Amino acid sequence: MKTPAASPHLDVRNVMWLLAAMAFVVAPHLPRLPYWVDAFFTLIVAWRAWMAWKALRHPSRWVMALLTIGATIATLQQYRTLSGREAGVTLLIVMTALKLLEMRTQREVTLSIYLGFFLVLTNFLFSQAIPLGLYMLVCVWILIGTMVGFNRVGSTPTLRERLKPSAMLLLQSIPLMLAFFVIFPRATGPLWALPIDSRSGMTGLTDTMTPGNISNLIKSDALAFRVHFDGPRPAYSRLYWRGPVMTEFDGGATWSVPPIAPPGGISYSRREGRVNYELTLEPHNKTWVFALDVPAEPPPGTYVLGDLEVRDRRPVAERRRYEMSSYLDYRYGEGASPVLLKSLLKLDERRNPRTIALARKWAAEYPDKRRLLQQVFQFYNREFTYTLEPPPLDPRNPYDDFLFETKQGFCEHYAGSFALIMRAAGIPARVVTGYQGGEVNPVNNELIVRQADAHAWTEIWLEGQGWLRVDPTAAVSPLRVEGGVNAALGPIGVIPTLVAADPLGLLASIRDSWRAMNSQWDEWVVGYNSEKQRQFFMRWGAPSVDWQTLGVWLIAATFGLGSAISFALFIRDLPPRREASLAAWERFCAKLGASGLARSPSEGPLDYLRRVTRERPDAAAAAEDITRRYIEARYGAGASREQLRELARRVREFRPA
Numbered sequence: 001m002k003t004p005a006a007s008p009h010l011d012v013r014n015v016m017w018l019l020a021a022m023a024f025v026v027a028p029h030l031p032r033l034p035y036w037v038d039a040f041f042t043l044i045v046a047w048r049a050w051m052a053w054k055a056l057r058h059p060s061r062w063v064m065a066l067l068t069i070g071a072t073i074a075t076l077q078q079y080r081t082l083s084g085r086e087a088g089v090t091l092l093i094v095m096t097a098l099k100l101l102e103m104r105t106q107r108e109v110t111l112s113i114y115l116g117f118f119l120v121l122t123n124f125l126f127s128q129a130i131p132l133g134l135y136m137l138v139c140v141w142i143l144i145g146t147m148v149g150f151n152r153v154g155s156t157p158t159l160r161e162r163l164k165p166s167a168m169l170l171l172q173s174i175p176l177m178l179a180f181f182v183i184f185p186r187a188t189g190p191l192w193a194l195p196i197d198s199r200s201g202m203t204g205l206t207d208t209m210t211p212g213n214i215s216n217l218i219k220s221d222a223l224a225f226r227v228h229f230d231g232p233r234p235a236y237s238r239l240y241w242r243g244p245v246m247t248e249f250d251g252g253a254t255w256s257v258p259p260i261a262p263p264g265g266i267s268y269s270r271r272e273g274r275v276n277y278e279l280t281l282e283p284h285n286k287t288w289v290f291a292l293d294v295p296a297e298p299p300p301g302t303y304v305l306g307d308l309e310v311r312d313r314r315p316v317a318e319r320r321r322y323e324m325s326s327y328l329d330y331r332y333g334e335g336a337s338p339v340l341l342k343s344l345l346k347l348d349e350r351r352n353p354r355t356i357a358l359a360r361k362w363a364a365e366y367p368d369k370r371r372l373l374q375q376v377f378q379f380y381n382r383e384f385t386y387t388l389e390p391p392p393l394d395p396r397n398p399y400d401d402f403l404f405e406t407k408q409g410f411c412e413h414y415a416g417s418f419a420l421i422m423r424a425a426g427i428p429a430r431v432v433t434g435y436q437g438g439e440v441n442p443v444n445n446e447l448i449v450r451q452a453d454a455h456a457w458t459e460i461w462l463e464g465q466g467w468l469r470v471d472p473t474a475a476v477s478p479l480r481v482e483g484g485v486n487a488a489l490g491p492i493g494v495i496p497t498l499v500a501a502d503p504l505g506l507l508a509s510i511r512d513s514w515r516a517m518n519s520q521w522d523e524w525v526v527g528y529n530s531e532k533q534r535q536f537f538m539r540w541g542a543p544s545v546d547w548q549t550l551g552v553w554l555i556a557a558t559f560g561l562g563s564a565i566s567f568a569l570f571i572r573d574l575p576p577r578r579e580a581s582l583a584a585w586e587r588f589c590a591k592l593g594a595s596g597l598a599r600s601p602s603e604g605p606l607d608y609l610r611r612v613t614r615e616r617p618d619a620a621a622a623a624e625d626i627t628r629r630y631i632e633a634r635y636g637a638g639a640s641r642e643q644l645r646e647l648a649r650r651v652r653e654f655r656p657a
Contacts, residue, residue, distance in 0.1 A: 226446055432456070
């Protein structure tokens with residue numbers, strides 16, 4: 001088959017514009033792609049730019065075939081699949097680069113630009129933040145400008161000639177874009193929702209806990225969830241957000257969630273201090289939902305396990321909003337089964353022997369459980385340090401090493417070692433992980449809980465009292481529980497440090513305003529699902545809408561907006577009326593007549609100008625300018641609407657003495 005000749009439209013400037021536009025679109029993907037994809041895309045784009053600059057021949061079909069097969073195999077080797085978010089986007093990027101390399105005809109140019117528009121959409125599969133949205137809008141603007149350049153025949157447009165018409169096209173599309181966004185029938189979740197690949201890593205708590213994993217999580221400033229309280233916000237020290245409950249212990253250092261979930265059901269012997277709130281949970285690809293300790297009732301689509309852990313029926317792979325309620329004063333579990341309590345006493349006698357021996361010694365000395373707890377808290381308070389970077393521990397007997405040697409740790413060190421001491425002393429114990437506290441945004445009174453607020457504490461079972469929450473970290477660092485990790489350890493991260501160092505509080509104000517704006521963006525744009533859509537139309541007097549009704553409205557809106565835009569463009573492009581110049585000329589003559597220099601009916605424009613110049617030299621320059629414009633518009637080549645408006649303006653500003 002004969003290779004098609006290159007299109008005359010593929011001059012070097014147009015090709016460079018297209019390559020630059022594609023680089024802008026792909027740039028946000030590069031940090032999250034494998035290194036070989038970054039190198040492949042960069043080399044292919046550079047190769048295509050060099051070909052355009054030097055007018056080199058395109059690579060042969062055999063070379064293109066080998067590159068295509070190699071890129072496909074590399075993608076399959078990287079992800080073990082060609083479907084899913086990461087693999088699909090990677091394959092699309094490498095194939096788009098190859099399409100740029102083989103691009104010869106105007107048809108292939110158009111296809112490449114359309115691929116660029118599709119790549120814009122793929123960026124929203126990873127993030128829907130405001131800066132990315134603005135950046136992608138600029139990318140669309142550049143792609144439209146690229147299309148304008150390729151469709152200009154016979155000349156290469158300037159920068160202004162590319163960007164101005166593309167900006168007008170983009171502005172004209174905004175009403176239709178808004179109509180489609182608001183009216184288009186929604187399924188559950190955002191329009192761009194896509195299940196998160198199970199292979200993709202996500203920041204957050206896991207179903208296991210060992211000394212060190214939560215302290216690593218503290219260094220992350222990523223958002224975990226946001227909370228709006230219906231009424232007064234509870235005290236900071238009572239904000240324990242319950243997550244995974246860990247009852248399995250390997251005897252050394254690792255606590256984990258049991259493989260078989262405990263039977264569900266909520267049964268409180270005392271339930272007081274009910275708090276209602278709305279929680280917006282960020283995706284973490286797990287099924288647990290964080291609730292203020294302890295949950296009153298599960299939100300729709302969730303259920304509660306026997307350890308009061310709230311679970312969703314499917315992994316939280318996209319942002320979700322729950323209306324929840326909890327009790328702050330409670331009692332439960334007095335009648336726990338002996339089998340369950342016995343399982344919560346399990347430990348490995350061969351590991352951490354010093355910790356076990358100390359716990360049994362205290363149990364013998366203090367048969368009163370309250371006295372025993374006081375002794376343990378005094379032990380922690382007297383000799384231990386709360387730190388974000390504790391020294392490494394002996395892998396065989398980590399809690400022995402922590403309690404008797406290093407004595408420096410984070411919350412998981414204290415929660416895990418305390419639970420082991422309790423079990424060794426004959427008290428059933430388990431570890432609860434989640435978050436503690438949060439940061440209040442004064443702009444919208446929203447509580448922001450980040451990964452840096454991750455925490456671990458312990459629950460113990462006492463006869464006649466049931467399950468009690470005990471936080472051994474409070475014995476070592478009360479500031480952690482009363483004010484958060486930043487209060488206990490100082491600002492963590494660059495931005496918190498800069499905010500804390502600002503004496504005027506300007507950075508804090510900017511940060512809070514930005515967070516409040518992001519909250520509204522997440523609620524009404526990113527989280528605009530079927531429920532939000534229903535609420536929106538209820539505000540306009542439509543209590544119930546179905547997809548058929550929305551479809552009719554969408555067609556009507558599209559037709560109405562399209563007609564309005566078309567009519568406006570039609571009016572704008574109408575040829576100018578020649579009578580407009582005559583009306584301006586008559587106003588000009590009337591002004592001169594009122595000053596004592598009336599025009600004779602038989603006097604032409606040039607004759608009248610000569611008389612005005614002779615008798616009123618002070619108005620000669622302005623009169624000559626207006627007369628020349630009128631003659632050109634009335635008797636010459638005509639005038640555009642802008643030129644006619646300029647003539648009318650000069651006549652309006654003309655003031656004869």
